[in-house]
Amino acid sequence: MQAESISERAIDELQALLGASPVQGPEDLVVAVSQAVLCALGFEPQNRSTAWQSPGLPQGQHIEEYVFVSGSSQRIEVKWVASGPNVMMLVRPLTEGASSSDVQTIQLQTSKVVAAATEFPFTAAGAPDVIKAALEPEAVETAMAAIRQKLIDTSEPEPPNPPPPRSFMGRPSGPRPGDDLMFTSSSTAHSNPLSVGRDDLDPLGGSGGLGGMDQGGGMVVGPNHPMFRQGGGDGPGPDTDPLRGPQRLPPGAVPPGARFDPIVPHGQAPPGSHPRGGLPRGPPGRGRGRGSGGPFSGEPDPDSAAPPDPSWNFYI
Numbered sequence: 001m002q003a004e005s006i007s008e009r010a011i012d013e014l015q016a017l018l019g020a021s022p023v024q025g026p027e028d029l030v031v032a033v034s035q036a037v038l039c040a041l042g043f044e045p046q047n048r049s050t051a052w053q054s055p056g057l058p059q060g061q062h063i064e065e066y067v068f069v070s071g072s073s074q075r076i077e078v079k080w081v082a083s084g085p086n087v088m089m090l091v092r093p094l095t096e097g098a099s100s101s102d103v104q105t106i107q108l109q110t111s112k113v114v115a116a117a118t119e120f121p122f123t124a125a126g127a128p129d130v131i132k133a134a135l136e137p138e139a140v141e142t143a144m145a146a147i148r149q150k151l152i153d154t155s156e157p158e159p160p161n162p163p164p165p166r167s168f169m170g171r172p173s174g175p176r177p178g179d180d181l182m183f184t185s186s187s188t189a190h191s192n193p194l195s196v197g198r199d200d201l202d203p204l205g206g207s208g209g210l211g212g213m214d215q216g217g218g219m220v221v222g223p224n225h226p227m228f229r230q231g232g233g234d235g236p237g238p239d240t241d242p243l244r245g246p247q248r249l250p251p252g253a254v255p256p257g258a259r260f261d262p263i264v265p266h267g268q269a270p271p272g273s274h275p276r277g278g279l280p281r282g283p284p285g286r287g288r289g290r291g292s293g294g295p296f297s298g299e300p301d302p303d304s305a306a307p308p309d310p311s312w313n314f315y316i
Helices: 003-018 026-040 128-134 139-155 179-183 187-191
Strands: 043-046 062-068 074-083 086-093 104-109
Touching (some): 003 026, 026 074, 026 139
Antiparallel strands (some): 074 086
16 A cells, blocks of 8 residues: 555544544644554554543553554554653553563654644544644654554564575676776776775786786886886886885985985896995995895895994984
């Protein structure tokens, strides 16, 4: 049944429920609206043999039994009480094995059901315009949504075979969003934050070999790795700043006088390096310069030369 037709049926149920009985206050009108919504949703009242009477909330209370006849024989007892600006529906199932902890609480805000300009007491006397004028435009829909959520939606059976958790589902056959960013070899992927970790999937780099590696990345560092390029060029730059280190370090990142081994391709000495392959360091005569790896072999420098500035005092 469509929501609009259920709302219209609830208005008809409300009109039939009130009849010529006077409504004493806004809380009593909320009780009547919720009763009409229950009937529109498929619940039938039990033991109602007399005309509806205003329950006299907030001082009083109202209790009724209903049977849900649409699809199942759900039997409930509903108690209406006023609590500040709200009317509370306390719904207790009347099935075998039900306990007091199974009580459902439905809260209906009076100001969202009853129009502020409504004067009490009033009598509908079979006039639908009077009832509609006493209600907020979305009064029936508001009450219906609250009641349906607690009484109707929860009574629907669970599917026999619920879908497995998403983490255990297989990879979809089609492409997923981001696949093109993960496996692309263009320079755009390197600047895209979504492609972080992309190079871990390509150990040999973009060109798939040790000789080229024009795209950079991978676990094997060759002479054309991006960190050996000057300004993003295609190969080792002749004017590489030996104190700059990898290209990721900005100029000036290495403190003056720091014992920093410049990183350049294997076998190539940076400009300004010592003829033996190292950089001039400290006073002559101490240490043995570069290690035994030959002219700038790329091996770490094992010498123990003093810092370039002899005025440094490490004992202060």
